[in-house]
Amino acid sequence: IGFHGYAVGGLAVGEPQEVMFSVLDEITPHLPHDKPRYLMGVGKPDDLLGAVERGIDMFDCVHPTRAGRHGHAHTRFGVINLKNARHKDDPRPLDEQSSNPNCTRFSRAYLNHLTKTEEILGAMILSQINLAYYQELMSGMRIAIEQGRFAEFAADTRAGWAAGDIAVL
Template identity: 60%
Template sequence: MTQSFSFSLNATDGKARTGVISTPRGDIRTPAFMPVGTAATVKAMMPESVAATGADILLGNTYHLMLRPTAERIANLGGLHKFMNWDKPILTDSGGFQVMSLSDLRKMSEKGVTFRSHIDGSKHELTPERSMEIQKLLGSDIVMCFDECPALPADRTRINESMQMSMRWAQRSRDAFGDRPGYALFGIQQGGLEEDLRAESAAALRDIEFDGYAVGGLAVGEGQEAMFNVLDFAPDQLPTDKPRYLMGVGKPDDIVGAVKRGIDMMDCVLPSRSGRTGQIFTRHGVLNIKNARHADDPRPLDENCGCPACRNYSRAYLHHVFRAQEMISGMLLTWHNLHYFQDIMQGMRDAIATGSFAAWEADFHAGRAQGDIEPL
């Protein structure tokens, strides 16, 4: 078992890359999709079920965990892995994004952010140093530096000021993180949709030196076309020998487009949140289980899917338990969605390794354009 953190690139096809991030808790095959375990759980899933979908790593949420049950409590109970019964790697975000989205409950300064808890109104302060301390208490394998992420659209002056402060906070995060063998700290590139500001941010992060680099400040309302325009240049501004992580993405076609442009890691609540609301992702596009067309349909969601929802249950049953608001509905539909997202990742890893990514991508888009099977 490796005792250090490393990244090896095994193959490239165009800009698409496949490789392995090695950590003391296990390997992460890239491109990797990280299910989001906000409050130390991927909602509606057992940890072993999440692993069964093919996930090598989970994301935990600093903001939510620091408020409840608190990082100190988790540390006293043996750390986040033990607490939630997940023995593979965990990445924690810095808390910055959640705090920024509390615009009416927060005050920001050069030092950091003070805010009121959305749970009980109690007052808290989050700084680069405190974010590093919390993530160390949690024991996450990959720690994200503390940054500010302005919502788009924003004017260039605001984006530049925010990026400059995020770079100062990145240096403070690096200093506070210290020397922790086996654990990794990722820097976060900012700069909105501006190529020159992104380049300046990337240069500042490279000077500080991180174990991996995230493309931050996207998937915040700018739309897919604008996001892809940034991804046409942003990953190329980051080191090729370190993992590149696109935060908060996304839909299946967002993920494929990001990997095509050189991204190695992604996370999103979409597969689990959609599972709980009856939205299902399949090779043939998106279907809604609440629709009456499924009420008498004995067929599976997808006859070629190996997840328990597709292997063992009919559309009619899944429609019924969703309508009846039975807990098993969210469990089965979330499992299916996470399984499908991991299938996409495996498909891309295989295609990049054999130099057939373009053909795989064409098949992927053709399948989704077909739409769902005809109603009975």
């Protein structure tokens, strides 16, 4: 038809991830490879990784900021719920190896306090952490695609999420 790009919508509205991926497996082979392919409203990290595996190029979603408002941080360990009591007295940063200053600057105890008291600063910090993680994740995917090692990147990323958060103090 000659459009400048193609949007796929109507997914991620309650169906299981496997169904969404199955639909993408059917749709994406029929979309031009030289035009951007945009998946509307999809935004959890594992959904992004799976959609890129299936040929999707762009996304939009409120998930990073919504998760931040609910006390959740996306990290290389997966999702960390900062409202959990395990973080109450933990002086360690969210992720010592992160390049994001907010992951290394604030202790888990402080982030727990902010989220438990519903201090708006907590939602702001966690939203920023999540947005930075998403930027890092997408950048990593682009680099891996350019280097021809996307499958390795995806496996390593999923292994990090599966390993989970660091041990409780």
